[in-house]
Amino acid sequence: MNKIAIIIKREYLTRVAKRSFLLTTILVPLFIFGFYAILIAIAVKGGNETQRIAVIDEANLFNGKIEKKENFTFQFITNENPVTYKEKYVQQGYTSYLYVPPFDLNKPSGIIIYSESQIGPMTKGSIEKIINNAIENKRMLAANIDPARMKEFKSDISINAEVGKGKEFKKGASEVSYGVGFTAGILIYITMFIYGMMVMRGVMEEKINRISEVVISSVKPFQLMLGKIVGIAAVGITQFMIWIALMFVLQLFIPLIFPGLASQMAAQTSQNPTMQQSGMVSTIIEGLRSLNIGLILFAFIFYFIGGYLLYASLFAAVGSVVSEDQQEAQQLTLPITMPIVIAFVIMTKAVGEPNSGLALFGSLFPLTSPIVMMGRIAYEPPFWQIALSMFFLVLGFLGTTWLAAKIYRTGILLYGKKVTWRVMWKWAFRSS
Numbered sequence: 001m002n003k004i005a006i007i008i009k010r011e012y013l014t015r016v017a018k019r020s021f022l023l024t025t026i027l028v029p030l031f032i033f034g035f036y037a038i039l040i041a042i043a044v045k046g047g048n049e050t051q052r053i054a055v056i057d058e059a060n061l062f063n064g065k066i067e068k069k070e071n072f073t074f075q076f077i078t079n080e081n082p083v084t085y086k087e088k089y090v091q092q093g094y095t096s097y098l099y100v101p102p103f104d105l106n107k108p109s110g111i112i113i114y115s116e117s118q119i120g121p122m123t124k125g126s127i128e129k130i131i132n133n134a135i136e137n138k139r140m141l142a143a144n145i146d147p148a149r150m151k152e153f154k155s156d157i158s159i160n161a162e163v164g165k166g167k168e169f170k171k172g173a174s175e176v177s178y179g180v181g182f183t184a185g186i187l188i189y190i191t192m193f194i195y196g197m198m199v200m201r202g203v204m205e206e207k208i209n210r211i212s213e214v215v216i217s218s219v220k221p222f223q224l225m226l227g228k229i230v231g232i233a234a235v236g237i238t239q240f241m242i243w244i245a246l247m248f249v250l251q252l253f254i255p256l257i258f259p260g261l262a263s264q265m266a267a268q269t270s271q272n273p274t275m276q277q278s279g280m281v282s283t284i285i286e287g288l289r290s291l292n293i294g295l296i297l298f299a300f301i302f303y304f305i306g307g308y309l310l311y312a313s314l315f316a317a318v319g320s321v322v323s324e325d326q327q328e329a330q331q332l333t334l335p336i337t338m339p340i341v342i343a344f345v346i347m348t349k350a351v352g353e354p355n356s357g358l359a360l361f362g363s364l365f366p367l368t369s370p371i372v373m374m375g376r377i378a379y380e381p382p383f384w385q386i387a388l389s390m391f392f393l394v395l396g397f398l399g400t401t402w403l404a405a406k407i408y409r410t411g412i413l414l415y416g417k418k419v420t421w422r423v424m425w426k427w428a429f430r431s432s
Contacts, residue, residue, distance in 0.1 A: 011231025
């Protein structure tokens, strides 16, 4: 056990001291923070340019009035030729010119909007919605239906969800659960690849440099493999903890970078009472409060470690049989990476249908459970499913470690021979 601890310490300190570790540990949170800062800046300052649109309404569709909509200001033009006016609307300070000719109310056509450059699809869709609402109002008036009364019949209900058993229920938020589950699943998916490949490259480098031959003279191959896997896992956990701490610190700078953000949101809330009740920010905060954060964090740590150990042992086995041929390494890692990709695909379905048969299978099968169960965990699946999934994952890790150890002890000292998975299976199941 002392020898394994020495190998773990060596792997950990060697990788943590590298410049690449320091750069990625610092730059990744800065990149994420910068990305969200740009999004906030766009949301706060971007897209506020008002478009002034000239309107010639020969059909009297709007009755001389269109309420200002978001970034649109409409000005009705009279005593102008609709054909020649398209040549001078820009000189009068308008960005676009909307022409509504006389048309059959049952078959509206011929409406044109002129602009110097292509208008965006969002702008076009907003103007079309305004026109369609006006046509619908005209049709209702023609049928002796009061448009104001019709609005009273429309419904825009939002269902309140509560989750629990017996007498204990708490407010639920499926959208927040979806986002948390999807984010957690992607993080596990990425770490599987990054740190699994890191283990494989580390084994390959030591084999190419003949370092493993010297080390194996003092320790058993299994001890070397296990020490390397656990050491790199410790590096990954350290990096995650630093990322979380840095992101927490960096978010404190958001009010300093955008000092008017809070006041602007308060102004928008006061102007629009609906935002106060069903705004995105308040919905997210309430949704996060309804989640079992302790369970999510515990599951993330467990599935991160369990999934990493399961796949890292397989990547280590592949690294032990490959010398310098990168193409050979890619071919041998394909059977390992395929279950990870399949798990990601299942997870994208599981976050939308967390109780489906496919989601249950994916969260129990050891090769897919680290990713799929993290996609479901925010929905709080039954305890027996979580316990069974963790039990199967532990068995899977023990099985892959046993399998990889038998391949590793033979492959790490083998040079100059191209190995296939068929040969590796023979090594794994031959009697000692």
